[in-house]
Amino acid sequence: MVGGGQRLTQVLICFLGLVLALWGCGAAPPETGVSLVLAGGSGPEEAFAKDQLQEFQRLHPNIRVTYQATPSSASERHTLYVTWLSSHSPDIDVLNLDVIWVPEFAAADWLLPLDAAAAEGGLSLDDFLPPGLACSRYQGRLFSLPWFVDAGLLYYRQDLYAAGELPPPRTFADLLKVREVKEKFGLPYGFLFQGQAYEGLVCVALEFIWSNGGAIFDPDGNLVLDSSRNRQTLETLVNLIYQEGVSPLAVTTFQEEDCRHAFEQGYAVLMRNWPYAYPLLNRTESRVAAKFGVVPLVHGSGGKPTSCFGGGCLGINAFSRYPEASWKLVQFLLNRENLKRRAQILGMLPPLTSLYDDTDLMRQFPYLINLKDVFINARPRPITPLYSFIGEILRVHFSRALTRQETPQEALKRGQSEIAAVLARFGRPGEVR
Amino acid sequence: MKPNSLLTREARWGYLLLAPSLLVIALVALYPLGYTLWLSCQQKIIKLPWMVEGWVGLANYRELVVAARFWQALANTVMFTGFSVALELVLGLVAALAIHRARVLTGLTRAAILLPWAIPTVVAAVMWLFLVNPAFGLIPMVMGSLGFSEASRVLLAHPVTAWVVIIATDVWKNTPFMTLMLLAGLQVIPEDLYEAAAMDGASSWQAFFSITLPLLTPAILVALIFRTSQAFMIFGHIYTLTGGGPGTATETLAFLNYKAILNDMRFGYGAALSVLIFLCSLTFALLYLYTLGLRAEEGPRP
Numbered sequence: 001m002v003g004g005g006q007r008l009t010q011v012l013i014c015f016l017g018l019v020l021a022l023w024g025c026g027a028a029p030p031e032t033g034v035s036l037v038l039a040g041g042s043g044p045e046e047a048f049a050k051d052q053l054q055e056f057q058r059l060h061p062n063i064r065v066t067y068q069a070t071p072s073s074a075s076e077r078h079t080l081y082v083t084w085l086s087s088h089s090p091d092i093d094v095l096n097l098d099v100i101w102v103p104e105f106a107a108a109d110w111l112l113p114l115d116a117a118a119a120e121g122g123l124s125l126d127d128f129l130p131p132g133l134a135c136s137r138y139q140g141r142l143f144s145l146p147w148f149v150d151a152g153l154l155y156y157r158q159d160l161y162a163a164g165e166l167p168p169p170r171t172f173a174d175l176l177k178v179r180e181v182k183e184k185f186g187l188p189y190g191f192l193f194q195g196q197a198y199e200g201l202v203c204v205a206l207e208f209i210w211s212n213g214g215a216i217f218d219p220d221g222n223l224v225l226d227s228s229r230n231r232q233t234l235e236t237l238v239n240l241i242y243q244e245g246v247s248p249l250a251v252t253t254f255q256e257e258d259c260r261h262a263f264e265q266g267y268a269v270l271m272r273n274w275p276y277a278y279p280l281l282n283r284t285e286s287r288v289a290a291k292f293g294v295v296p297l298v299h300g301s302g303g304k305p306t307s308c309f310g311g312g313c314l315g316i317n318a319f320s321r322y323p324e325a326s327w328k329l330v331q332f333l334l335n336r337e338n339l340k341r342r343a344q345i346l347g348m349l350p351p352l353t354s355l356y357d358d359t360d361l362m363r364q365f366p367y368l369i370n371l372k373d374v375f376i377n378a379r380p381r382p383i384t385p386l387y388s389f390i391g392e393i394l395r396v397h398f399s400r401a402l403t404r405q406e407t408p409q410e411a412l413k414r415g416q417s418e419i420a421a422v423l424a425r426f427g428r429p430g431e432v433r
Numbered sequence: 434m435k436p437n438s439l440l441t442r443e444a445r446w447g448y449l450l451l452a453p454s455l456l457v458i459a460l461v462a463l464y465p466l467g468y469t470l471w472l473s474c475q476q477k478i479i480k481l482p483w484m485v486e487g488w489v490g491l492a493n494y495r496e497l498v499v500a501a502r503f504w505q506a507l508a509n510t511v512m513f514t515g516f517s518v519a520l521e522l523v524l525g526l527v528a529a530l531a532i533h534r535a536r537v538l539t540g541l542t543r544a545a546i547l548l549p550w551a552i553p554t555v556v557a558a559v560m561w562l563f564l565v566n567p568a569f570g571l572i573p574m575v576m577g578s579l580g581f582s583e584a585s586r587v588l589l590a591h592p593v594t595a596w597v598v599i600i601a602t603d604v605w606k607n608t609p610f611m612t613l614m615l616l617a618g619l620q621v622i623p624e625d626l627y628e629a630a631a632m633d634g635a636s637s638w639q640a641f642f643s644i645t646l647p648l649l650t651p652a653i654l655v656a657l658i659f660r661t662s663q664a665f666m667i668f669g670h671i672y673t674l675t676g677g678g679p680g681t682a683t684e685t686l687a688f689l690n691y692k693a694i695l696n697d698m699r700f701g702y703g704a705a706l707s708v709l710i711f712l713c714s715l716t717f718a719l720l721y722l723y724t725l726g727l728r729a730e731e732g733p734r735p
Contacts, residue, residue, distance in 0.1 A: 079695055086479040108482045188568070197678025250567035252679055253589040262568045385481070388696060400680035403590055428483050 033062040034325045039081075040096035042069035048345055056332050063325050074098055085110040085317065093320040094329055097144055097313045099135040099380060100387050105315065106138035107385035107428050112316040114142045117327045123334060131309040132351045135380045144315035145334055146351035148342070151307035151378040152207050153371070155263060155271040155281070158293040160185050168293060169270065172212070172236055172300045179245050181269050188248070189268035191240060192259040195251035197399035202381070202391050203308035204272060205398045209233050210308075210379050212300030216390075216419075217382055223423070226416035229302060234401055234408035236300070242404065252403050264288060272297065274310070278367060279347055294367040296374045309378035311351070349375070389422045466711070472704035480698040493705035502681055503689065503706075507713075510685040513596065514664040517603040521660060522653070524604065525611025530645075532612065533619045543616075550609035554669035561602045562674055565589060589675055592682035599670050599683060607663075611656050618652025619645070654725045661721070662714045686710050 040049055046069045053065045070077045078101060084092055085105060097105065105111050118125055123145070125133065132146030156168050160181055169175055178190040194200030209215065214230040217223060224230075240247040251259075256273055260280065263271040266287040271277075282289050296305040314333060316326045332338065339350040343361055349368075355361055356372040382390055393415055401411035473493055478484045497503045532542055549557065565572050565588045573586035588594040622645065630640045668687040671677060677684040677692075686706065694703035 075695065079698075082480050082698060086482070104480060108480065196676060197680060198676050248567070249584045249587045249590050253567065253587060253675075258566070258568070265568070267568060388480075392692070392696060396681055399678045403679035403682075405592075405680045405682065426478070426481055426484060428481075 033064065034322045036063060036065045036093045036322060036325055036329055037068050037091060038065055038094045038096075038329065039068040039070050039092045041072050041077075043072065044346055045348075048342065052333065052338060052342075056329060059332070060325075060328060063322075063328070065329060068092060070096075081105070085319075088319045090317070090319045090321050092317050093322060093326040095315050095317060096147060097315050099132075099146075099309065099311055099313055100391070102135055102144050102313055102315065103138045103383050103387065104385040106141070106143040110318050111143040112318050112320070112323055112326075114145065114316070114327070114330075118142055118145075123331055127352045127354050129351050129353055129375050129378075131375075131378045131380050132311065132313075135309065135311075135383065136313050138383065138385075144313035145330065147312045147314050147334065147339075148348035149351050149375060149378075150274050150276075150310035150349065151375050152203060152272055152297055153275060153278075153307065153374065154295050154297050155273055155277065155292055156295060157181075157269050157288065157291060159291040160187075160269060161293075168295045169298050170295075170305075171298055175240065175246055175270075175298055176244050178269050182246075185269075187267060187269055189250070189262060190246045190248070191270040191272075192254065192262060192268045193247065193251055193272040194255055194259060195247075195399075195402050196253055196255050197395055198255060199391060199395065200255055201398050201402070202394045203310070205234070205237065205394070206379075206381065207272070207297055207306060207308050208237050208300075210306035211297055211303050212236075213302030216394075223416060223420055225419065226412040230412055231408050233300060234398075234412065238401055238404070238408060241402070252399070263292075275349055276347070278365070294371065296371065304377070305374070307374050307378040309380045311349075385428060386422055386426055389426065390419050393418045393422065469704045469707050469711075472701055473708050475701040475704075477700040478698055479700065489701065493702045494709075496702065497705055497709065502684065503686075505681060506684045506686050506689045509596075509683065510665060510667070510687075510713075513600060513603075513667060513685065514661055517600045517607070517664050518657065518660050520600070520604045521608045521611045522657065524608045525615055525656070526653075528608065528612040529615035529619055532616055543613075546612055547609045549606050550613075552606065554606065555673050557606045558602055558670045558673035561598060561605075565598055590679060592679060595675050595679065595683050599667075599674055602670050602674065603664065603667065607660060611660060614656035614659070615649065615652055618649045622648045650725055654721055657725070658718050658721050661717045665714050665717065666710065686713075 038049065038053065040046065046067060050067050053067060057063065057065060070080055078098070081095060081097070081101070085108070102111070125142075128136075128146055129149055132149055133142075136142055136144040136146060154169070158168075161168055164181055164184060166177065166181065169178065175191060181187075182190040193204045195204070206216070209230050212229065212233040214224075214227060214233055216225045241249055241251065254262075256277070259268075259271050259273055260277045262268050263273075263277075264281055264286045278294065280286070281292060297307055299305045314330050316323060316330065320326050334351075336352060336355070339352055340355055340358060340361060342348060343350045343355065344364060349365075350356075350361070353372070353376065356368060356375065362369050381387060384390070397406065397411040397415040397418075400406040401408050406414070474488060474490055475486065476484060476489045476492075477486050528546060532539070532546065535542060552560075564570050567573050567587045572588065576586045577583075584590075585594075588598050626644050626648075627640055630644060635643070666687045667685050668691060671683055671685055671688045672691070675683045677688050687710065690703055690706045690710065693699050693706055697703075
């Protein structure tokens with residue numbers, strides 16, 4: 001027994017020694033200056049960011065920057081960020097944020113206000129796309145800056161429209177003519193959009209609502225989801241499936257890639273999608289390469305074409321040890337040349353208005369020449385720290401309306417009362433609504 | 434007196450030997466359970482720091498039991514569990530009996546039947562997503578040639594057919610597990626019982642109901658407890674196939690739990706939901722043990 005006890009002690013000591021030895025493995029080498037961490041996506045984004053970071057370190061020899069790759073899935077990255085920031089971790093300095101997270105993180109005091117730094121110069125805020133800046137602000141203060149932008153676009157089969165001597169669709173009424181085009185050319189699908197019960201559907205439904213002059217919140221911040229105009233709009237959207245034969249029921253199960261695959265196979269006349277689909281649809285294996293065009297979204301009689309604004313921002317962790325060096329990095333990543341190069345290499349569209357007149361970029365993305373206004377006039381989803389709760393409510397009721405589990409009237413009425421309850425219960429005290 | 438004291442000494446020694454495993458169980462099972470119970474009585478929403486954290490008693494439970502979405506998810510979960518486990522039991526039993534009788538290629542059959550079970554849930558669900566894709570999936574294509582309308586071929590757009598797809602995916606994936614458990618049970622039934630029954634003139638149906646089924650009950654019980662508690666926590670199929678939709682028609686308790694914790698970051702509310710899921714699973718397990726366990730004791734013994 002005694003021998004066993006001794007052996008046990010020896011094993012324990014060895015084990016503790018091993019733990020201590022491994023403990024040191026992850027620790028940073030002794031610091032010789034400033035060391036920053038930039039958190040962003042993985043894959044090609046990561047490879048390109050690492051190239052840019054090398055150049056930044058060449059310009060700032062005393063600042064070392066490491067790239068922290070995070071999950072590409074937005075919800076997983078969000079969870080990771082909330083875990084870091086809610087524990088006030090200083091380990092990450094600069095974060096690549098989805099536009100809808102900025103108000104949430106800003107309201108929680110997790111992001112450094114950037115007004116003073118931006119005012120000192122170096123960056124011209126005027127050139128940023130207005131919806132991008134709107135998303136970066138919360139209660140009048142600047143908490144991030146746009147890095148790349150996204151907006152809903154309408155892809156249409158140029159060849160079919162030309163053969164039918166029709167102009168590309170511009171209004172809700174034009175959408176109804178898609179059925180004729182579809183039947184004339186024997187395509188299975190007319191107009192495709194993202195209709196599954198997820199955030200993509202929220203974007204599509206909001207685009208229809210905005211493009212018909214409706215809103216969720218009016219300019220004074222009052223909740224106006226349940227309006228007769230919005231009811232009409234939602235009815236129009238639902239009828240595309242069940243009455244007009246314009247959209248197949250299949251759209252209620254489709255996300256972006258389902259739409260893109262079907263359009264790429266030549267199954268559909270029209271598709272609402274984000275800009276990412278453009279280069280993919282033009283690859284040689286695509287059946288619609290060089291046969292399609294891109295135009296602004298259709299609009300109703302009460303409004304003008306309004307795309308949902310998406311994309312990514314750069315923000316600085318409020319608990320960063322090196323706020324000044326972090327700002328230098330943000331400035332570097334957001335300078336015109338770097339944004340242009342990022343667009344050229346990654347195809348992610350730049351947040352600067354002037355780059356939409358840049359000859360090199362327009363040669364690479366010729367479809368953007370006529371779409372500058374789409375990005376300028378794109379609209380952010382409601383800018384509130386409670387957006388994820390609101391988006392969840394909208395997701396459920398829009399999906400129920402689209403699958404006829406609720407009438408548009410019921411969907412808007414219930415959505416309105418549920419959102420009102422969330423605002424009353426979880427709203428930040430003192431927040432101006 | 435003497436044998437009694439011997440027994441106590443032996444019992445004490447037994448408890449001592451059991452102590453480490455009891456300690457491990459307490460650490461890995463009871464501590465998280467206790468923590469979840471404690472958390473379920475807290476308000477803790479980490480992404481809304483202005484919502485003051487602290488003890489709220491049973492408020493989270495109160496919010497749950499008045500939420501229509503919770504009851505819908507509970508009904509969905511019970512419905513799914515009932516259908517999928519029942520189908521898996523029947524199909525698994527048939528497959529196990531067939532394999533048990535097979536005399537050739539036994540190794541190969543067993544490996545082949547296990548294949549769906551070895552595929553990760555999400556991969557299996559994505560395969561089924563392709564099968565039911567309305568644009569190029571195999572199932573809608575076959576349905577089309579049988580004369581089904583275009584709308585009815587979009588299986589995931591209707592609550593009922595969406596559930597059929599989810600249950601089919603689960604049955605396809607988990608029947609092998611049931612088969613394996615029942616096969617193991619079949620192999621411990623002594624062959625001479627059947628010989629005796631045959632000599633007494635019993636038909637094979639009589640042999641099945643009087644010998645096979647009663648002696649298989651313990652294996653069935655274990656398989657049912659495993660499958661029911663797993664089915665009750667179904668998440669991967671829902672997340673991949675429907676995202677809870679259309680609307681909230683295919684939401685289950687585990688899916689709501691994911692929404693509460695990872696979307697809303699409401700840890701207290703999510704914990705309350707976890708506790709309710711745990712209580713439901715526990716009820717099932719006890720129910721099985723009580724009903725089937727009693728019958729197993731009454732049944733004949735080899």
